[in-house]
Amino acid sequence: MAKTLVLIEHDRQEVKRPSLHAITLARQFDGEYGLLVLGHRLDEIVKSLVCFGASVTMVADDPALAEPLADRYATVIADAARKFGATILLATSSTFSKDILPRAAALLDAPMVTDVLAIERKDDSIVYRRPVSAGSMVTTVTVDSDRCVLTARATAFEPPEANAAACPIERFAVAASSLPNGMQFISREERASERPDLTEARVVVSGGRPLKNKETFDRLVGGLADVLGGAVGATRAAVDAGMVPNDYQIGQTGKIVAPQLYIGIGISGAIQHLAGIKDSRIIVAINKDPDAPIFKMATYGLVGDLHQIVPQLIETLHKS
């Protein structure tokens, strides 16, 4: 019987909703599953964490955990996993979980499988499907160990259905003085945004280098996103050109998104970017080059000058 512990991510204010998608995967294993939250001053977060059929919510709340430093977090997570008796330690893929979980895996002497898309049952064991080579291929892997660590790709799993049944909260004591302290948090640069999170949004509008500069990018890509209530993303080229900050980057080495509607403006469709959007339900491409590779993947393609098409689109959508 599997015993899964799901690590939940938050931004010190509220739970990051994509991190809940891992629960959907947890439910696919036979057996109970618990939730784990680390941080400081977590009361509001824990309250908002409506249990999704978890057998327990373990909370490690300590000033030493105020910032997600990998060495401390991995130690606490490994201890919690051992206490819970977890055979599977699981979280949604994010820079947070990718930074910390492999380290926890090592502390648990367990192998790890990253970016699980789905699981299958083969004979008595479970096999995992995961993307490789920028998503151009999918491998099926097995794990030969009595415990393992997984991260799940948020866009491959639906958000879990909540149920109102409360589940026990277990405060997990942290021996702060015995935590490693070789790492120190210095600062963070975060922008408050009124737009939805890129990985959570229903609509994503993203732009590429042909937008040339920040002003045009904000006006056209941002403008279209706002009229659709969507998030803004960008290609690596746009980030490199300084049009947008790095957290807007979608692609093999950036964020993976799978919105209901993705609109790519001035994006030719390099394979690294396509790897980040290919699971979107509807892809719209606007590009003046009719031979751009993105058109092979787009549900709807519009060939033309984005400087004319996008303002027209924004205006027409405003009116309706």
Place this chain on the structure above:
Amino acid sequence: MKILVAFKRVPDPNDDAPVGGGALVSTAKSVINPFDQIAIEEALRIRERGEATEIVGATVGAPSVDEQARAALAMGVDRAIRIDDSRALDPYAVARILRALIAKEAPDVVIMGKQAVDDDSNQVGQMLAGLLAWPQATFVSKIEFLNDRKRVRCTRETDAGLEVVETTLPCIITTDLRLNEPRYVSLPGLIRARRKPIEILTCDQLGMTVRPLTTVLSTARPPKRAAGTRLQSVEELIVKLKQEAKVL
């Protein structure tokens, strides 16, 4: 300061991806994993700044990987070590092997790419840090040594933006794309590389045995998206999105 850079041989990401079984199709052109090239480049720049005295390159694999070891030497690494192992390993096995090597080499910093572009696992650096109980800085886009090289300050690229952390040395650093742009290597580098040694070690010599715990059963191309339609106007697009796709 001694830097150890770990690198992996991967199929050239520009080539058509090889299909079939888990193992590499050996006729495909191979390169040093682009993120590891960034790691090597950073080590070279740290040395050019006068902050490092020795750069050791380390990799795990079959004899064919010597090609990449030579490429690393051509970039400017002082010595290269290949731990001879022709099996299909998983990240945890690689991390354990590297841990044994690091016990022997005792570097002050270990730098490697955040993920290999063929496997995309993004695990080895972090696992290694856990095994060694060393601090880690992952997805780093800027490295600065402080306090007479007793601490390092790194800027990390996270989902929320940029984050700055400091760690003590020794530590593990994994590189992200925007850390630097690796130098081009041509003939003079290759000539110099010929005079530098590639040391071959085995797991036995390092006093350990590892067994990969993850096995790739099969590899396949995901189903292709069906080709879509070309539209002629903004009006047509809005109509389609509303009525056909029902997404507006």
Place this chain on the structure above:
Amino acid sequence: MNSATREVFGNIAPWMQVAFFILMAASLGWLLWQVAARALLWRKGLAGGFERDWRVWIERVVTYALAQKRVHRKSLGAFLHLLLFSGFVVLTIGTTLLMIAHDGPVDFHHGWYYLIYELTMDVFGVAFIVGCVLAMYRRAFRRKPSLGHNSSDWWLLGLLLSLGLTGFVLEALRMHYTHVQPPVAQWSIVGWLIDATLLRRLDVGYAQTMHLVMWWLHAALVAVFFATIPVNRFLHVITGPLNIAGRPERPMGALVPLRLDEVEQTGRIGVSEIDHFSRQQLLSLDACMECGRCEDACPATATGKPLSPKKVVTDLRGLMAHGGELHGQTIRAETLWACTMCQACVQECPVLIGHVDLISDMRRHLVGEGKLSGPPARALQQVGNQSNPYGRPNSQRLDWAEGLNVPMVESNPDFEYLLWVGCAASFDPRAQKVARATAQLLKDAGVSFAVLGPEECCTGDPARRIGDEFLFQQLAQTNIETLARRGVKKIVTPCPHCYNTFKNEYPQRGGKYHVQHHSTMLAELVGARRLNDGNGGDHGDPITLHDPCYLARVNGEVDATRAVLGADRNSQFREMPRCGKKTFCCGAGGGRMWFEELPEQRVSRLRAQESVATGARTLATACPFCLNMMSDGMAGTPGGENVKVLDIAELLLSRQTLSTPVVPNGGEAPHQYTS
């Protein structure tokens, strides 16, 4: 008249004559000493690199030094230089003839010879003085920035003017105290005019004394002039002809090959110290008189990049003379990377300095030492790994031909022409249309041709230009072997860079072919009526042509492109101000296609503005890189959004559908073409 003559050294006592000769010998000696010192500096370079054929020396000196071929143009500078040059040469020859007549066995300095001599000297003396005055005027009021100004410039001009003026004053004084009368006097027209007006009442004895003083003044000025030649612009009179003669004969489009064994031995590649240049290159640095024409023509300078070909030469010259560090200090990397290798500077230089070779040599060092990174490094890595700079699998090299049924060498081994597509036309979506148009036209005309498909590898031009010589040699080797295996003798290609490399550089590696740019072949086919020229005459919209650097300037081919466009019969065809062999770069050469450029520094924008200013609605070009750059440039230029940028093959193909079909294989056309 036969007795017309004048005394030489008339007023000069014998001991003064001796003193004079000693003074001249000393100043000339000092001049030679200084020149020898410079020559020792040149000698620090690598041996060799000089042209060996004396017939080439003579031809070059006559063409460029005497006939001044590169100097002539419609400008004040060229005009005044003509005056200065001709004046100085004639006056020098005159003085020499006088010396020969005086000291030699036969005194021929009398009679009609003497009279014509006097007139000639006076006329050219005036020309010389006018030249000096114009030069001073230009330097004071109309100086173009690229000419620059050194502290020695006023000194030199003042000196030259004084020499000219004192010469005439001397003549007038001599004529006065020796009582030279008309009609003989009038042959020395200027001296006579001065004598007749200013000196009329001058006491003869007084005149003689003044003559002596003025004579010594003139002699002193001459001595100072000789002695100071090496420290001002005048040095080019000596070093210019030396470089003009000594510059090695090589096609403009061919860079210097390197030898693998030399690199293995020395462990270094390219130039990292001043003495790694050849002796000829070091000499060429001293030939520069800083006219600034190279800078005026340079597209990098014009777009505000940190490169001026003139400054590269003068900086290297300073390094040669004073020592220091080459890379980073004297010449920055950004300077070297900014060059598009369009060769405009090389073409302009009146003393034949090879700026591009200097830059190429220094680039090779940077690349060899790992100082290249970013997009151009990626491009070269991809050239090495995928055999094309785009990094696409070479197996996709024929994707452009989808649906066209283009013959491949494999299945058509009896082809006559190999259509070499090139990487740009194979992979760049915009340029693929050029490949399609070219192939279609060749098929329509019934030309026997085939393509290599995936066997085609990059010619290596980007590798060589950016600075990895050995990657170029590797690719050349591979391609030459492929071409030999497929029995290729004739090549036609739409890319001027491939064309240049095959024509001028592959022979260095043993690959010799009959190479044509597609413009030449298309022009031949149109001329032979195997393709429609669209019935000549007007085609409606105004059209202009951007000549590709590597076709027009580097290989001198300007007619075929115009023939394909029917330019001479099209009243709507306009030339751009910088056209033909004096074309202006699109910015892609020298490997710059793969470098990142700030939008405000884009060479293509500058060129697009030039095109827009002609009023043309179509910009024709004949190079896939120019096509790419100019399309981009137009997009970023006001007025450019409505300009169509098309290759001549695309334009010609569109005319094939306009009128009646032609007879393939060059048969007689059955009917007249109506317009």
